[in-house]
Amino acid sequence: MSQPRGPLSQLRRGHEELVLGLLRKHGPLSRGELGKRCGLSRTTLYDILAALVAGGAVVTATPQEAPRGRGRPAETLTLNPDAGQAIGIDFARRALHVAAVNLAHEVVGSASEPHDADLPWEQRVELAARLVGSLTGTGAGALRLGALDAIGVGVVGVVGSRAAYDAAHPGTEPDGGVAPHPAQMLLRERFGVPVLLDNNTRLAALGESIWGAAAGGQDVLYLRLSHGVGGGLVVGGSLHRGAYGLSGEFGHITVEPGGARCDCGGTGCLETVASIRAVLDAFRAAGGRAADVPELVKAVRAGEPTALTLLDGVGTRIGEVLAALCNAIGPSVIVIGGELAETGAALAGPIERALHDHVMPVSRHRVSLRRATLGEVAGALGGIALVLHESPLLSRYPAGPDLAQDPTPDKELR
Amino acid sequence: MSQPRGPLSQLRRGHEELVLGLLRKHGPLSRGELGKRCGLSRTTLYDILAALVAGGAVVTATPQEAPRGRGRPAETLTLNPDAGQAIGIDFARRALHVAAVNLAHEVVGSASEPHDADLPWEQRVELAARLVGSLTGTGAGALRLGALDAIGVGVVGVVGSRAAYDAAHPGTEPDGGVAPHPAQMLLRERFGVPVLLDNNTRLAALGESIWGAAAGGQDVLYLRLSHGVGGGLVVGGSLHRGAYGLSGEFGHITVEPGGARCDCGGTGCLETVASIRAVLDAFRAAGGRAADVPELVKAVRAGEPTALTLLDGVGTRIGEVLAALCNAIGPSVIVIGGELAETGAALAGPIERALHDHVMPVSRHRVSLRRATLGEVAGALGGIALVLHESPLLSRYPAGPDLAQDPTPDKELR
Numbered sequence: 001m002s003q004p005r006g007p008l009s010q011l012r013r014g015h016e017e018l019v020l021g022l023l024r025k026h027g028p029l030s031r032g033e034l035g036k037r038c039g040l041s042r043t044t045l046y047d048i049l050a051a052l053v054a055g056g057a058v059v060t061a062t063p064q065e066a067p068r069g070r071g072r073p074a075e076t077l078t079l080n081p082d083a084g085q086a087i088g089i090d091f092a093r094r095a096l097h098v099a100a101v102n103l104a105h106e107v108v109g110s111a112s113e114p115h116d117a118d119l120p121w122e123q124r125v126e127l128a129a130r131l132v133g134s135l136t137g138t139g140a141g142a143l144r145l146g147a148l149d150a151i152g153v154g155v156v157g158v159v160g161s162r163a164a165y166d167a168a169h170p171g172t173e174p175d176g177g178v179a180p181h182p183a184q185m186l187l188r189e190r191f192g193v194p195v196l197l198d199n200n201t202r203l204a205a206l207g208e209s210i211w212g213a214a215a216g217g218q219d220v221l222y223l224r225l226s227h228g229v230g231g232g233l234v235v236g237g238s239l240h241r242g243a244y245g246l247s248g249e250f251g252h253i254t255v256e257p258g259g260a261r262c263d264c265g266g267t268g269c270l271e272t273v274a275s276i277r278a279v280l281d282a283f284r285a286a287g288g289r290a291a292d293v294p295e296l297v298k299a300v301r302a303g304e305p306t307a308l309t310l311l312d313g314v315g316t317r318i319g320e321v322l323a324a325l326c327n328a329i330g331p332s333v334i335v336i337g338g339e340l341a342e343t344g345a346a347l348a349g350p351i352e353r354a355l356h357d358h359v360m361p362v363s364r365h366r367v368s369l370r371r372a373t374l375g376e377v378a379g380a381l382g383g384i385a386l387v388l389h390e391s392p393l394l395s396r397y398p399a400g401p402d403l404a405q406d407p408t409p410d411k412e413l414r
Numbered sequence: 415m416s417q418p419r420g421p422l423s424q425l426r427r428g429h430e431e432l433v434l435g436l437l438r439k440h441g442p443l444s445r446g447e448l449g450k451r452c453g454l455s456r457t458t459l460y461d462i463l464a465a466l467v468a469g470g471a472v473v474t475a476t477p478q479e480a481p482r483g484r485g486r487p488a489e490t491l492t493l494n495p496d497a498g499q500a501i502g503i504d505f506a507r508r509a510l511h512v513a514a515v516n517l518a519h520e521v522v523g524s525a526s527e528p529h530d531a532d533l534p535w536e537q538r539v540e541l542a543a544r545l546v547g548s549l550t551g552t553g554a555g556a557l558r559l560g561a562l563d564a565i566g567v568g569v570v571g572v573v574g575s576r577a578a579y580d581a582a583h584p585g586t587e588p589d590g591g592v593a594p595h596p597a598q599m600l601l602r603e604r605f606g607v608p609v610l611l612d613n614n615t616r617l618a619a620l621g622e623s624i625w626g627a628a629a630g631g632q633d634v635l636y637l638r639l640s641h642g643v644g645g646g647l648v649v650g651g652s653l654h655r656g657a658y659g660l661s662g663e664f665g666h667i668t669v670e671p672g673g674a675r676c677d678c679g680g681t682g683c684l685e686t687v688a689s690i691r692a693v694l695d696a697f698r699a700a701g702g703r704a705a706d707v708p709e710l711v712k713a714v715r716a717g718e719p720t721a722l723t724l725l726d727g728v729g730t731r732i733g734e735v736l737a738a739l740c741n742a743i744g745p746s747v748i749v750i751g752g753e754l755a756e757t758g759a760a761l762a763g764p765i766e767r768a769l770h771d772h773v774m775p776v777s778r779h780r781v782s783l784r785r786a787t788l789g790e791v792a793g794a795l796g797g798i799a800l801v802l803h804e805s806p807l808l809s810r811y812p813a814g815p816d817l818a819q820d821p822t823p824d825k826e827l828r
Contacts, residue, residue: 014453039428158776219657233742235649242744243633244780252774253738265775320668321738327663328647328739330656360666361679362572366658 015040015048020057023079024388027105028061030074049077056080081106088383089128090154090200091183092376093117093227096124098131099380105388107211109135110377125186150193152383153183154200159245196386198239202248203382204337204374205232206239210385212374214333221331222372223250223322225340225347229271233329238389239382250325251275255317270321274314276339283310293339300346311346318347319354326359326367337372429454429462434471437493438802441519442475444488463491470494495520502797503542504568504614505597506790507531507641510538512545513794519802521625523549524791539600564607566797567597568614573659610800612653616662617796618751618788619646620653624799626788628747635745636786637664637736639754639761643685647743652803653796664739665689669731684735688728690753697724707753714760725760732761733768740773740781751786 015038022037023029029037035045052058059080062073081102090097094117099110111131115124159181180188184195205222214220220234229251233240240247251271252264259268260278272278276293283290283299288306290296299307322334334355340347352369359367374381429452436451437443443451449459466472473494476487495516504511508531513524525545529538573595594602598609619636628634634648643665647654654661665685666678673682674692686692690707697704697713702720704710713721736748748769754761766783773781788795 235654240649240743243746244744244777246774246777246780247742247744249741249744249774249777252741254734254772257734257772266772320671324667324735324738325742327666328661329654329743330658330661330663332657358668358671358680360660360663363658363660363663366660 012048015044016052019045019048019052020079023058023077028076028078030076032074034077053077078105086150086152086384086387087132088152088154088203088380088385088387089132089183089187090203090377090379090383091124091128091156092154092200092379093156095376096127096131097377097380098128098135099377099384100132100135101381101384101388107381110380111135112376121182121186125183125190128187129190150387151187151191151195152203152386153181153187153195153197154203154379154383155181155183155197156200159197159199159202159241196383198241198383198386199232199245199248200379200382201228201230202232202239202241203380203386204372204378205234205248205335205382206385206389207374207378207380207382208335208337208372209234209237209333211381212378213335213370213372217331217333219329219331220333220335221322221325221329222248222335222337223318224338224372225274225276225318225336226338227276229269229274229338233331235329239386250321253321253324255321270317273317274340279310279314279340282314283307286310293342297342297344300343308346311343312350315347315350316354319351319356320358322351323355323358326355326363330363331367334367334369335372336369337374337378341371426462429458430466433459433462433466434493437472437491442490442492444490446488448491467491492519500564500566500798500801501546502566502568502617502794502799502801503546503597503601504617504791504793504797505538505542505570506568506614506793507570509790510541510545511791511794512542512549513791513798514546514549515795515798515802521795524794525549526790535596535600539597539604542601543604564801565601565605565609566617566800567595567601567609567611568617568793568797569595569597569611570614573611573613573616573655610797612655612797612800613646613659613662614793614796615644616646616653616655617794617800618786618792619648619662619749619796620799620803621788621792621794621796622749622751622786623648623651623747625795626792627749627784627786631745631747633743633745634747634749635736635739635743636662636749636751637732638752638786639688639690639732639750640752641690643683643688643752647745649743653800664735667735667738669735684731687731688754693724693728693754696728697721700724707756711756711758714757722760725757726764729761729764730768733765733770734772736765737769737772740769740777744777745781748781748783749786750783751788751792755785 018038018040019034022034031045031049035042038045040048049058053060057080058077060075060077062075085100085102085108088099095112095114097110097112100108102108111134113127113131115127181197184197187195201224204224205220208214208222209217209220217234218237221231223229223231230248231250232248251274252262252266252269254266254268255270255273256268260272261267262269262272280290280292280296283296283306286306288299288304288310290299296307300311326334336348336351348369348371355367355369356364372378432452432454433448436448445459445463449456452459454462463472467474471494472491474489474491476489499514499516499522502513509526509528511524511526514522516522525548527541527545529541595611598611601609615638618638619634622628622636623631623634631648632651635645637643637645644662645664646662665688666676666680666683668680668682669684669687670682674686675681676683676686694704694706694710697710697720700720702713702718702724704713710721714725740748750762750765762783762785769781769783770778786792
């Protein structure tokens with residue numbers, strides 16, 4: 001271990017990191033909100049904030065609108081938007097999505113590019129670097145991640161519980177020794193910063209809970225209806241992973257005992273009823289004509305009874321599963337994403353009806369069902385959220401010891 | 415706000431509270447483990463520990479068994495067992511359970527007493543005080559909670575997300591203004607300490623995850639099969655509550671669409687199939703004879719086919735629900751408690767079979783099904799865990815900013 005510096009300067013540094021961590025996690029906060037969350041005395045906090053503002057790491061802003069009858073609105077503090085950007089990359093099966101957010105939590109830009117499913121990792125990372133360069137205006141070679149210094153990455157498949165990789169810090173191998181994912185190693189090599197990794201559907205859940213349909217939601221259930229059926233849970237504002245990284249597998253809940261065989265090895269899974277392929281196959285078997293989801297959406301908009309009846313049945317199954325999960329987990333918001341959500345009310349209606357019929361009556365009016373809003377960059381944005389919330393490498397206070405878990409409306413300390 | 419003391423003494427106090435919070439949450443830890451979790455420098459930590467040991471708040475112990483080939487075992491530090499006790503009380507519908515744990519996390523004792531369902535709260539609290547006094551040997555009047563200074567309480571019914579009550583600290587009203595539970599007010603008045611409250615079945619889940627069948631489990635699903643069917647989730651080592659305190663309602667998941675009416679207002683809930691009454695009714699309807707669970711257990715042990723067939727069906731339903739929840743939540747341990755668990759393998763066998771059949775194949779060998787071990791005091795012990803983990807009133811670092819979320823085997827810092 002390196003020699004510790006003087007205890008006082010070290011304590012001060014710890015408090016600075018605590019404050020920076022809270023601003024990284026929450027975005028703009030007033031001094032009063034910061035005071036409640038950090039637990040420092042007003043004197044200490046103001047002293048530290050003054051130094052951070054003087055140093056350029058933190059900037060102040062006055063909100064445009066004053067709350068009614070409250071006089072001068074409270075000045076907020078935020079990480080300096082020019083001090084760096086957070087980058088998220090979603091390595092989906094056949095496409096790559098990237099997004100950048102500045103340190104004030106504003107989405108700076110996003111981009112996507114399709115590719116073959118068998119594109120080697122070296123080329124995927126090359127492509128990612130190019131897309132990131134186009135977003136940040138720095139060019140791939142000159143990318144400066146600035147004060148953030150980490151990349152959040154989504155990949156397909158099962159990812160364990162602690163998947164940060166930083167070659168510069170021994171002991172950060174994901175899952176206590178399991179080899180890092182190829183994307184992690186290549187990105188680490190390329191950008192020289194730690195790389196955090198998680199399942200891309202789970203990351204989409206986190207993205208929707210921060211920038212999307214469930215923005216601000218602390219307890220969110222996200223269901224994606226795409227080529228596969230999966231999802232993710234946000235619990236108390238954080239991504240839920242489960243004991244072995246095996247959570248959010250809503251698509252493999254049995255809905256038809258003894259039903260069709262599923263890719264997971266089981267039978268009668270929700271995915272065998274509610275995936276794109278399952279729905280299109282069933283539509284054609286019932287005499288409908290649709291080669292893909294846009295054509296199915298057309299049939300729905302034209303009011304074709306075959307399509308409506310089919311989606312009614314599929315939606316009912318989905319709503320029953322969601323009701324069971326609501327009773328168990330108690331989310332405040334359910335977000336439905338994926339291409340099949342584009343069928344709109346034809347699917348959302350029966351989902352909502354079955355949810356209403358099967359959730360505990362006392363919960364009926366407490367859970368809100370919404371359509372995802374982030375589209376295909378949800379996973380890349382979730383990668384950024386991973387960095388903003390969880391990077392164990394950035395700070396000794398990763399997400400801040402967030403004392404005010406249930407914050408009351410802003411009250412200034414003075 | 416009171417005038418802050420000098421910044422240095424205040425920082426030091428904060429670090430002491432951080433260390434005490436970690437020992438309260440985790441029980442005995444070595445200096446190395448503490449160092450990893452608290453993020454303080456070795457110099458600062460050792461300095462603070464020396465002061466805490468000198469002051470009597472913390473004591474040292476050398477483990478009996480040395481790890482193989484590791485030389486002298488690492489000395490551990492723990493809160494002084496004599497410095498105080500944590501008290502948990504479970505106000506069940508027709509009985510009262512209390513438990514006491516010393517600050518070294520050892521269960522000091524527990525006691526139960528049945529009472530009428532309509533016993534007024536004043537008398538329940540009186541009874542609780544008497545039972546607690548008998549445990550701690552202090553007599554109800556002289557009860558000294560010492561260094562811990564809070565009581566954790568379980569009650570029947572829905573409890574919101576932040577239910578600590580301390581009349582001495584304005585702003586601690588549960589759920590941002592909702593009136594405190596009568597048990598909270600009466601206990602606060604009686605003992606003069608903050609009172610934390612949660613649903614007693616959820617607390618039983620927490621208790622089993624610390625002292626019971628799932629001891630040490632970070633992701634635990636607990637199902638109680640009793641007069642009602644309910645449960646709780648432990649997620650990442652903490653009690654999960656859900657957005658409105660409505661989580662763990664496993665008994666109200668629909669298993670028979672259009673089935674029997676349930677007390678919750680729904681139909682075909684798991685509770686209509688797997689509660690004590692439902693099982694006994696079905697047994698009698700099938701020609702069996704059993705007035706209560708012990709008689710049912712007798713029939714099972716005698717190998718009565720009617721009983722075995724019935725429990726096979728009930729267990730299958732339970733296992734199917736558990737499989738769905740495993741896919742969604744990913745626990746490492748499932749604990750089955752409540753009186754019906756006493757039927758043993760006749761119920762546990764079919765539960766395990768259905769779980770195996772319906773959980774994602776990749777998860778099959780990762781989740782462990784166990785019978786609860788804490789019996790009727792699980793909820794009272796969970797109340798203690800609530801105090802040890804979560805009291806927002808005890809410290810500015812309630813559970814400690816626990817940096818090592820995925821601790822590797824003990825390594826001393828030197």
